[in-house]
Structures are given as C-alpha cells and as structure tokens.
Amino acid sequence: MTGSAAPRHAGVLGHPIGHSLSPTLHRAAYAALGIDWEYDAYDVDSGGLGAFIEGLDGSWAGLSLTMPLKVEAVPLMDFVEPMAKLVGGCNTVLLQNVGGARHLVGANTDVWGIQAAFREAGVTAASSGLILGGGATATSAMAALGSLGVTAPYVAVRSRGRAGGLLRAATRMGVAPRFVTFEEVPVLAAHVDVAVSTVPAAAGADVATSLVSVKEGAALLDAVYEPLVTPLGARWAALGGVRIGGERMLLHQAGEQIRLMTGREAPLAAMDDAMTRVLHI
Numbered sequence: 001m002t003g004s005a006a007p008r009h010a011g012v013l014g015h016p017i018g019h020s021l022s023p024t025l026h027r028a029a030y031a032a033l034g035i036d037w038e039y040d041a042y043d044v045d046s047g048g049l050g051a052f053i054e055g056l057d058g059s060w061a062g063l064s065l066t067m068p069l070k071v072e073a074v075p076l077m078d079f080v081e082p083m084a085k086l087v088g089g090c091n092t093v094l095l096q097n098v099g100g101a102r103h104l105v106g107a108n109t110d111v112w113g114i115q116a117a118f119r120e121a122g123v124t125a126a127s128s129g130l131i132l133g134g135g136a137t138a139t140s141a142m143a144a145l146g147s148l149g150v151t152a153p154y155v156a157v158r159s160r161g162r163a164g165g166l167l168r169a170a171t172r173m174g175v176a177p178r179f180v181t182f183e184e185v186p187v188l189a190a191h192v193d194v195a196v197s198t199v200p201a202a203a204g205a206d207v208a209t210s211l212v213s214v215k216e217g218a219a220l221l222d223a224v225y226e227p228l229v230t231p232l233g234a235r236w237a238a239l240g241g242v243r244i245g246g247e248r249m250l251l252h253q254a255g256e257q258i259r260l261m262t263g264r265e266a267p268l269a270a271m272d273d274a275m276t277r278v279l280h281i
Helices: 022-033 049-054 072-074 082-087 110-120 136-146 160-173 180-190 199-208 233-236 247-262 268-279
Strands: 008-014 035-042 060-065 093-096 101-107 128-130 154-156 178-180 194-197 219-223 242-244
Touching: 008 022, 022 035, 022 268, 049 072, 060 247, 072 101, 072 268, 082 101, 082 110, 082 160, 093 247, 110 136, 110 219, 110 242, 128 136, 128 180, 128 199, 136 160, 136 194, 136 242, 154 268, 178 180, 180 199, 180 247, 199 233, 219 233, 219 247, 233 242, 233 247, 247 268
Parallel strands: 008 035, 008 060, 128 154, 128 194, 154 178, 194 219, 219 242
Antiparallel strands: 060 093, 093 101
C-alpha cells in the first residue's frame, strides 16, 4: 500500500530475537519497492505464538518465525504449504482475509534459502552430503540437499533422541539419513560434496580443531552468521573448500518471504546492500 493508506505490518518472532537481521532485510525491501509497510522484531518464546497471533488486527500481512517457534506454528495454521508440511516446520506465516475471516497459511522459505545460497555459489548437484545438527534448520537442509541429489546424507547429532522431527521428515521425503557422531565429522568431511552446519559457532569450532582435510571444492553452508566467519567456516576454506556464509541463506529466504507477503519480486540487490552495511562485509 502506498500514499496515505494505513501501513501494513509484518515482523519476526523468536527467542532470543535481538540479533535478527530480518528487520534490516525486510525494511530495505519495502523501501526499494516503495510500499508503506512496517516490520519489527518481537521476543516470543515457546508457547507464546498462538496468543501473539490472536492479538493481531487486520493490518498484519505476515510473520517471519525463528527458533523456537517453527514447529509450534504448524498446528496453528489453517493451511500448511507442501514444503512446510514436508519438513514439519514453518518459518513464514501469511495472514490472509478469506470471506471476512482471517486465514493462516504456513510456509517454509528456509529450504529455498539454502538451495539459492548453494546455486549462488555454483553448486547445482551433489551426490554426497553432511549435515551438522538435527533441529528444524537441519531438517530444511536435508530437504535442500535432497533437491541437489543427496538422498542419504550423513547427519551429525549429539543425541538421536532430539532428532525425531528430522527422522519423521526424512520418512516423508524418502530420504535415508545416516546418523553419525561429531567425532566422525573430520573423516567424512574429506569425502562429501556438500555440507551444511546448523550448530552454534562454538560447537562448530570444536569440529574445526579436528578437521585436517576436505574434499577439493566441497561447499560448506554455515547457517550461522554471527560471527560472520565461524572457526569451522574459516578452517573449511583454508583446507580448500568453498565457504558459504549464513547471511546468503538469510538473504534468499527473506527474499522469498517478501514475495509471498507482498506478491512482488524481492529487490535482492537492495536487501543485500543493506545487509552488507550492517554486517560490515
């Protein structure tokens, strides 16, 4: 909406939320598109999503969700798009007016963001892959690697008991994850075509200290963007691999959210410029 019309609202929810770059990306998109929308960050912890949504008025167009709300969102939706249903988590909520009533649509743009980040780095196919972590982002990574051709990824987890969601999603996808320990990662890194790390920088640093080789040209997408270059990412690149920063995934998943919420193609260049300024890249 433009001119004197009331602004639409959107925002990112999660806990903690202060570090989120989503406001920077979405506000830059609105400015480039010339639309009078507002976007803010809201600290909402587990169990609080339903009440937050109930308190929203008709000016709200959508929500971006981060941890720990992605799985919690699914049963609250009136309709869950196929990819979100497949991975069992929504990072996007579209608030639509259907016949005068609010209709909630859950979507997942994390998979798109991971796919686009790999494409941007020239990776369009792979036969073997490794995922660090077993949570919601790891599940999206499994779907993204599946689209590249990795049907039996190695998945490093501390506890298989916490990877139940990933395992259920794998069954729906027809993917056969091979669970391994973090101690096995250095050996596997020498053989896989692609890898995605979804663990905090400190956990990745422990792996980095034991990493002695990676397959030449193998690409690692590190979902962490704080710090911008993690110890694992730096070590991977130093050994001849390709490091893809988590900010690239963030940019592309936000761009897809912009498209879904506004109905217009995201101005990725303007969003990228804004993110670059904030991160001092």
